Amino acid sequence: MQHIIDRFISYVTIDTQSDSSSETTPSTEKQWNLAKKLAEELRSIGLEDVSIDDNAYIMATLPSNVDHEVPTIGFISHFDTSPDFSGTNVKPNIIENYDGNDIVLNEEKNIILSSSYFHDLLQYIGQTLITTDGTTLLGADDKAGITEIVTAMEYLVKHPEIKHGAIRIGFTPDEEIGRGAHKFDIEKFGAKWAYTMDGSQIGELEYENFNAASAKITINGKSVHPGYAKGKMVNAVLIANHIIADLPRHEIPEETDGRDGFFHVHTVHGEIENASIELIIRDHDLQRFNERKELLKVLVKKYNHKYDDCISLELKDQYFNMKEKIEPVYHIVEIAKKAMEDIGIKPIIKPIRGGTDGSQLSYMGLPCPNIFAGGHNFHGKYEYVPVESMQKAVEVIIRICELTAHQ
Structure with a gap:
């Protein structure tokens, strides 16, 4: 030994x-x-x-x-x-x-x-x-x-x-x-x-093992003096917060095990003009894995509709x-x-x-x-x-x- x-x-x-x-x-x-x-x-x-x-x-x-x-x-x-x-x-x-x-x-x-x-x-x-x-x-x-x-x-x-x-x-x-x-x-x-x-x-x-993908969401905001910002400011930090809040709240690493999949937000950077969210997507079931990726696309589309296409999504499959x-x-x-x-x-x-x-x-x-x-x-x-x-x-x-x- x-x-x-x-x-x-x-x-x-x-x-x-x-x-x-x-x-x-x-x-x-x-x-x-x-x-x-x-x-x-x-x-x-x-x-x-x-x-x-x-x-x-x-x-x-x-x-x-x-x-x-x-x-x-x-x-x-x-x-x-x-x-x-x-x-x-x-x-x-x-x-x-x-x-x-x-x-x-x-x-x-x-x-x-x-x-x-x-x-x-x-x-x-x-x-x-x-x-x-x-x-x-x-x-x-x-x-x-x-x-x-x-x-x-x-x-x-x-x-x-x-x-x-x-x-x-x-x-x-x-x-x-x-x-x-x-x-x-x-x-x-x-x-x-x-x-x-x-x-x-x-x-x-x-x-x-998991099916795995990485995702990066980039948000381009508009900074305006807060005293005169009504109808003009687009706060990238708040949009990032809304997107994260729209993810399934219990489908995270801290609350899953076995074959449960999850979204894992691991990095957030931001200020009014620009913010980004980096996360990984994991699921053993291929259909649910694809549904998770689709949900991110839906969320980005939702907030792009509200904020004039200021958000981009980069999705990369990592392994299967x-x-x-x-x-x-x-x-x-x-x-x-x-x-x-x-x-x-x-x-x-x-x-x-x-x-x-x-x-x-x-x-x-x-x-x-x-x-x-x-x-x-x-x-x-x-x-x-x-x-x-x-x-x-x-x-x-x-x-x-x-x-x-x-x-």
């Missing part, structure tokens, strides 16, 4: 935060620091065909050790971390034999990881947790997944008695800003199907529910499910309330369900990962490789 801890810490202490405002790939130069380290590490553990392209996409092969035909499968994770919270100077804390009580992450700033608030902690009593120091995120999303894949491949190299087909490994930049699969070369990867190791708690197995692409090859989910059951894990099959590289990859022709990596509370200072969950993820990967060879 110490080997997993050491490997994981060596990854998370390298800052790889991505940047949505950048137009390069990777979006930040610092992602190269871990990318180059990973490519060299894959070579050192004995993988073949290790490559890193001009956009920092890493691929490698563990050759088949059976003499019959076996589908080539893959395992994929991303090495960037979220721009939502600092990933600079990560200082992991190791909590051995967790006792179920609150964990003081940072005494000076009174930052506490509380089991009374984060109830999932209680399922890991007696285990070893890796947490933040309260000032950064941890980076288990998705450096836990990378740790698990590298560790599993290293184990298979050292244990040739475990039979498997050809295994392809892929590590990507910029997943956290929605670009992880944009320049992924499916043909070069050459797998029949793959699994992203990018889920949360132990047991998660996912093949459904991979269920449509996975169900025709559902046996790949069944293999992962059996792998978990074989090592004593109860599979938790549920829709992802988010996105994953696997969604885009599935639509690009590489069916790609998502498997737990073990972390919790991603993208913030309360992030943690149980080491035992990472160890179990390693075992799941190995077992999937075995089962595929036995099909």
Whole structure:
């Protein structure tokens, strides 16, 4: 287990935060620091065909050790971390034999990881947790997944008695800003199907995700002296407020779960002359997803009619529910499910309330369900990962490789 801890810490202490405002790939130069380290590490553990392209996409092969035909499968994770919270100077804390009580992450700033608030902690009593120091995120999303894949491949190299087909490994930049699969070369990867190791708690197995779109509403107002503004002023800030108020008030992230969709207003800028609203639209059901986009168009049309066409709407589809692409090859989910059951894990099959590289990859022709990596509370200072969950993820990967060879 110490080997997993050491490997994981060596990854998370390298800052790889991505940047949505950048137009390069990777979006930040610092992602190269871990990318180059990973490519060299894959070579050192004995993988073949290790490559890193001009956009920092890493691929490698563990050759088949059976003499019959076996589908080539893959395992994929991303090495960037979220721009939502600092990933600079990560200082992991190791909590051995967790006792179920609150964990003081940072005494000076009174930052506490509380089991009374984060109830999932209680399922890991007696285990070893890796947490933040309260000032950064941890980076288990998705450096836990990378740790698990590298560790599993290293184990298979050292244990040739475990039979498997050809295994392809892929590590990507910029997943956290929605670009992880944009320049992924499916043909070069050459797998029949793959699994992203990018889920949360132990047991998660996912093949459904949100349909997703982003929207930006821009409002051009007219500033007039307020004492003489009657019939003349067009206050862009107030129009923005009206539009937000017209959205379904309970269909927001704070009040939805399961397969419920939502509108999420995440940025508002404004003054009288100009205001903007940025939001995301999410729904598992494609029809309801399209209805949500249509509602925004209706609202913009409504206020354009009232305010002389001063509002514009920019809608962009981001990704779609991979269920449509996975169900025709559902046996790949069944293999992962059996792998978990074989090592004593109860599979938790549920829709992802988010996105994953696997969604885009599935639509690009590489069916790609998502498997737990073990972390919790991603993208913030309360992030943690149980080491035992990472160890179990390693075992799941190995077992999937075995089962595929036995099909």
